[in-house]
Amino acid sequence: DQQVKQNSPSLSVQEGRISILNCDYTNSMFDYFLWYKKYPAEGPTFLISISSIKDKNEDGRFTVFLNKSAKHLSLHIVPSQPGDSAVYFCAALRTSYDKVIFGPGTSLSVIP
Amino acid sequence: DARVTQTPRHKVTEMGQEVTMRCQPILGHNTVFWYRQTMMQGLELLAYFRNRAPLDDSGMPKDRFSAEMPDATLATLKIQPSEPRDSAVYFCASGLVLGSNQPQHFGDGTRLSIL
Numbered sequence: 001d002q003q004v005k006q007n008s009p010s011l012s013v014q015e016g017r018i019s020i021l022n023c024d025y026t027n028s029m030f031d032y033f034l035w036y037k038k039y040p041a042e043g044p045t046f047l048i049s050i051s052s053i054k055d056k057n058e059d060g061r062f063t064v065f066l067n068k069s070a071k072h073l074s075l076h077i078v079p080s081q082p083g084d085s086a087v088y089f090c091a092a093l094r095t096s097y098d099k100v101i102f103g104p105g106t107s108l109s110v111i112p
Numbered sequence: 113d114a115r116v117t118q119t120p121r122h123k124v125t126e127m128g129q130e131v132t133m134r135c136q137p138i139l140g141h142n143t144v145f146w147y148r149q150t151m152m153q154g155l156e157l158l159a160y161f162r163n164r165a166p167l168d169d170s171g172m173p174k175d176r177f178s179a180e181m182p183d184a185t186l187a188t189l190k191i192q193p194s195e196p197r198d199s200a201v202y203f204c205a206s207g208l209v210l211g212s213n214q215p216q217h218f219g220d221g222t223r224l225s226i227l
Contacts, residue, residue: 034215043116043203043218044155089155099168100216102147104154 003027004092006103015112019077023090023103026071030092034100035064035075038087047088048075080110114138118204118219126227130192133222135204136185144187145216146172146179147203155203161187194226 005024013019023033031052036044050057050064050073057064063076077084090103117136125131137144146158159169159179169179176195181187191198201223205216 036215036218041220043205043220045218046215049215099157099160100145101157102155 002104003030004090004101004103006088006090006106008106009104010107010109012109012111013080015082015110016079019075019080019084019108019110021075021077021088021090021106021108023073023075024071025073025092027092027094027101028068028071029094030101031095032093033064033066033073034091034093035062036089036091036102037084038089038105044089077108080108082110082112084108085110114217116204116206116217116219118202118222120222121220122223122225124225124227125194127195128193129226130190131194131198131224131226133189133202133204133224135187135189135206135219137187137204137206138217139185141206141208141217143207143216144181145205145207146187146189147205149201149203149221158189158202194224196226199224199226 003026034049035047037047038044048059048062048064050066055066066073087105087107089105091100093100119134143162145160147155149155158172161181164181178190201221203218203221205218207216208214
């Protein structure tokens with residue numbers, strides 16, 4: 001039973017355009033959501049997070065939107081750059097627990 | 113820049129052999145996690161420790177896998193005996209107690225191939 005879902009295994013976007021990566025979750029008790037980025041042969045690195053009490057968090061070209069009623073979050077990258085090509089993992093946690101639940105990842109390709 | 117260090121980076125061995133993967137967490141971090149990445153499952157949590165005590169290893173096949181933290185600077189994941197289906201990339205991550213949005217820091221993984 002996957003609690004965090006990323007239904008698009010891959011996504012291709014033209015350089016300069018917007019990339020939108022989607023994530024759905026099932027557990028309404030999650031109170032923090034994170035996005036990690038992973039390049040080949042490296043470990044995932046933290047990108048951006050959002051608390052469940054917010055609906056938007058922005059950091060430079062990266063913005064995460066949270067829709068609690070739909071149990072859905074999305075990561076927007078604007079403008080997309082070739083260096084953004086990586087696998088993006090959505091993750092969720094309950095702050096009363098230590099466990100972080102990861103989604104299966106979406107592979108983003110930004111085409112020059 | 114502090115990093116989580118994993119050794120070895122690659123391991124190829126024959127079925128039935130014992131495999132030991134090591135992780136040095138970031139100094140001062142008190143939680144350590146072991147994940148396995150596969151094509152189908154993404155990042156699966158195998159085990160985690162808080163202040164060196166194992167808190168949850170429900171994701172780990174108990175008959176062949178074991179995880180320990182002999183001291184605060186070393187975490188180990190052992191597979192004995194290894195099987196071809198254990199082939200995957202194994203990641204270690206460390207962090208502070210997750211009471212906020214403190215992210216975990218990952219090592220670069222051990223790529224394990226069981227022949």
